[in-house]
Amino acid sequence: MSKWTRRETLKAGASAAALAAMGGVIPRAALAAKQFDGAITIGSIEPLTGIGAALGAPNYIGKLIAIDEINAKGGIAVGGKNFQIKLISEDDQTSPDQGVPLFRKLAEKDKCLIITGTQYSRVTESMWGLLQKKLDDKSDPGLQVPSMSFLSMKAGVAGISPWSFRNAGNEPEQHETTLSVVEKKYGPYKVYGGAVEANEAHSVAAWRAAYLPALKRRNVEPAAYVEWYETDRDFSVQIRKLKRANLDLFVLSSHFQANVGALLEAKRQGFKPKTIISHIGADAIEMVQLGGDAVEGIVFPAAVHQSMSLVQPLAVEYKKRTKEKYMPQFTGLGYEGMYILKHAMETAGIKNTPESLQEDRRKVRDVLAGLKNYKSFAGMTLNMNENRDIVRPTYLVKIDKGDFRMWWDQEKGFLF
Amino acid sequence: MSDYLIDLLQTSIDGLLFGSTYALVAIGFTVIWGLLRILNLAHGQTVMVGMFAGMVCSTIFKLPIIVGFVAAMAAACVVGIIVDRVCYRPLRNAHELVPMIATLGFWIFLEEAFIKIYFYTWFRGYMDFPNPYTFVGYDVGPIRLRLDYLITLAVSAALVAVLYLIVYRTRFGLAMRMVAESHDIGYLMGVPVRRILTGTFLLASAYGGAAGFLIGMASNLASPQAGTLAVVKGLFAMILGGSGSIVGAIVGGMTLGVLELTGAYVVSFAYRDAIAMIILFAVLIVRPQGIAGKATIERV
Numbered sequence: 001m002s003k004w005t006r007r008e009t010l011k012a013g014a015s016a017a018a019l020a021a022m023g024g025v026i027p028r029a030a031l032a033a034k035q036f037d038g039a040i041t042i043g044s045i046e047p048l049t050g051i052g053a054a055l056g057a058p059n060y061i062g063k064l065i066a067i068d069e070i071n072a073k074g075g076i077a078v079g080g081k082n083f084q085i086k087l088i089s090e091d092d093q094t095s096p097d098q099g100v101p102l103f104r105k106l107a108e109k110d111k112c113l114i115i116t117g118t119q120y121s122r123v124t125e126s127m128w129g130l131l132q133k134k135l136d137d138k139s140d141p142g143l144q145v146p147s148m149s150f151l152s153m154k155a156g157v158a159g160i161s162p163w164s165f166r167n168a169g170n171e172p173e174q175h176e177t178t179l180s181v182v183e184k185k186y187g188p189y190k191v192y193g194g195a196v197e198a199n200e201a202h203s204v205a206a207w208r209a210a211y212l213p214a215l216k217r218r219n220v221e222p223a224a225y226v227e228w229y230e231t232d233r234d235f236s237v238q239i240r241k242l243k244r245a246n247l248d249l250f251v252l253s254s255h256f257q258a259n260v261g262a263l264l265e266a267k268r269q270g271f272k273p274k275t276i277i278s279h280i281g282a283d284a285i286e287m288v289q290l291g292g293d294a295v296e297g298i299v300f301p302a303a304v305h306q307s308m309s310l311v312q313p314l315a316v317e318y319k320k321r322t323k324e325k326y327m328p329q330f331t332g333l334g335y336e337g338m339y340i341l342k343h344a345m346e347t348a349g350i351k352n353t354p355e356s357l358q359e360d361r362r363k364v365r366d367v368l369a370g371l372k373n374y375k376s377f378a379g380m381t382l383n384m385n386e387n388r389d390i391v392r393p394t395y396l397v398k399i400d401k402g403d404f405r406m407w408w409d410q411e412k413g414f415l416f
Numbered sequence: 417m418s419d420y421l422i423d424l425l426q427t428s429i430d431g432l433l434f435g436s437t438y439a440l441v442a443i444g445f446t447v448i449w450g451l452l453r454i455l456n457l458a459h460g461q462t463v464m465v466g467m468f469a470g471m472v473c474s475t476i477f478k479l480p481i482i483v484g485f486v487a488a489m490a491a492a493c494v495v496g497i498i499v500d501r502v503c504y505r506p507l508r509n510a511h512e513l514v515p516m517i518a519t520l521g522f523w524i525f526l527e528e529a530f531i532k533i534y535f536y537t538w539f540r541g542y543m544d545f546p547n548p549y550t551f552v553g554y555d556v557g558p559i560r561l562r563l564d565y566l567i568t569l570a571v572s573a574a575l576v577a578v579l580y581l582i583v584y585r586t587r588f589g590l591a592m593r594m595v596a597e598s599h600d601i602g603y604l605m606g607v608p609v610r611r612i613l614t615g616t617f618l619l620a621s622a623y624g625g626a627a628g629f630l631i632g633m634a635s636n637l638a639s640p641q642a643g644t645l646a647v648v649k650g651l652f653a654m655i656l657g658g659s660g661s662i663v664g665a666i667v668g669g670m671t672l673g674v675l676e677l678t679g680a681y682v683v684s685f686a687y688r689d690a691i692a693m694i695i696l697f698a699v700l701i702v703r704p705q706g707i708a709g710k711a712t713i714e715r716v
Contacts, residue, residue, distance in 0.1 A: 268562070
């Protein structure tokens with residue numbers, strides 16, 4: 001059994017306290033005495049606090065559940081040996097200033113085989129800026145450690161380095177699907193418009209790289225376009241402008257923090273477009289808890305959903321640990337991501353010795369880059385594309401009667 | 417009247433009403449500045465803690481609004497006492513920058529602590545702050561007046577009136593004004609300067625807590641980062657209106673509210689803060705003492 005670091009002990013204590021405070025069940029499986037031949041160190045960077053916590057925290061819980069399960073079932077099997085996964089977890093506080101040094105620490109000091117995270121695009125792209133830009137380029141002193149984000153939706157983020165990977169879905173494809181589906185159901189629309197969270201990289205990128213091109217393909221110019229910040233508290237000016245434009249399709253490229261305030265203001269002003277669509281930033285329980293019926297009817301894309309039969313056991317465990325009523329897709333992506341990494345480590349034939357670290361990192365990277373026909377826990381088949389983004393189907397979720405309900409499935413069509 | 421003008425008028429009124437919360441925050445800054453000549457950068461945390469206490473009363477314990485409001489002011493007062501005891505009193509003989517840096521450190525510490533509290537207690541970065549008046553308003557011709565904004569303005573006005581009574585009609589206020597002129601003369605005249613300073617911290621903090629409650633209620637959520645925003649807005653309002661002047665804080669806060677919203681409406685949201693900042697520069701060039709501040713001449 002490898003020695004725990006002081007930081008790990010503190011983190012474990014903090015997590016245990018957090019779960020205990022929430023009345024949750026502290027995972028015992030990972031703590032149970034089990035004979036391993038050593039440990040594989042994996043780094044985790046998440047926005048556990050700060051503005052991105054609503055995405056990062058559920059993702060982190062998904063990782064923890066997966067690691068508990070993997071370790072309880074014997075850990076990572078490589079070359080006839082079984083290694084326990086040892087997770088070193090760090091909180092980037094949704095800040096690049098925090099994330100960049102933490103990423104370097106996990107790679108260089110903690111010597112992690114793989115670094116998972118982070119999940120907020122602006123932090124992820126700053127961290128991945130430390131990675132080598134061109135594979136086998138000896139003149140590039142960048143870090144050579146595989147890193148996979150289980151979110152960071154900003155278009156093109158995974159292309160930063162040959163060592164960076166993402167399991168989150170293709171956002172331009174997600175929004176094209178969303179637009180097509182709502183047009184089919186509620187269209188045709190005459191007046192399109194949008195709002196963008198102007199200080200948030202993912203929301204800006206979603207607007208520019210996904211929504212605008214999708215509108216252009218339809219020969220549509222947004223009749224009204226407004227901006228706000230995720231920290232804003234008054235949205236009256238923006239909503240008034242949108243209302244004057246008489247929108248019937250409103251694109252909300254914004255996270256829940258601003259969405260809630262804006263939609264409460266929309267209700268206050270009586271602005272009610274026929275359809276409102278948003279990105280994955282709307283997938284947070286705070287939407288319904290803070291927004292009430294003002295957020296009813298919003299449609300947004302999802303990579304997995306708690307209602308899927310194969311996902312339900314995870315949702316049960318998530319709710320047990322957190323006492324939350326709803327498991328957002330980020331938990332599923334974190335959980336699934338850890339199993340993808342397990343598959344990569346076992347397939348790569350790593351040696352897991354201090355001397356073989358760099359060689360092992362490269363082997364894992366290569367397996368991830370060539371990932372094909374991976375069977376997800378949720379039942380779908382996943383493939384890594386040339387941009388190191390895992391290609392996965394899109395589902396649509398609708399906020400309906402205060403609940404996040406799966407609304408559309410590629411195979412089954414509209415579900416209600 | 418054209419739609420454009422109606423919207424401009426509506427935007428200006430919204431800005432004026434919402435700006436009253438900025439005024440309350442600025443009052444806290446200006447009272448401390450007037451007496452101590454230090455920027456109490458931890459003042460934003462009285463806003464955040466007030467918002468937190470109000471949220472706990474309203475959301476967790478479902479207590480009446482008035483209870484939450486009083487609790488917000490009381491909780492903020494506790495922060496004020498701590499700031500006085502930790503950041504000012506032990507450092508009163510140090511260079512004037514030292515207590516300011518201490519309040520900066522306290523600000524960062526408290527914000528970090530509350531970020532953790534929100535996360536580990538509720539698994540959240542934000543909490544719901546119920547506002548029973550969210551959708552209530554009155555129509556005056558084409559203009560809609562939000563009830564929660566009207567309440568904010570009324571409460572702010574009442575608190576300003578109380579502040580004036582305290583400052584100009586009580587012995588405590590008389591002592592405050594004397595201490596503001598000179599701590600040494602205050603000592604010589606038998607004024608309990610330390611107690612007056614503590615009382616001033618309490619007063620300023622209570623106003624911060626009130627602002628925190630009103631901002632939280634109007635925006636329907638409580639956030640551990642609210643203090644940072646309050647520092648930016650409060651300092652801006654204080655400087656714009658005139659540092660050390662209560663009237664200046666009110667004028668500055670409301671002007672900032674109007675500038676922000678009308679700037680976003682007339683020009684673009686993208687330049688909202690830049691517009692407000694340019695106007696601040698312009699005002700300071702013409703009137704370095706701020707809109708309502710008094711010019712002082714220092715003879716050497």
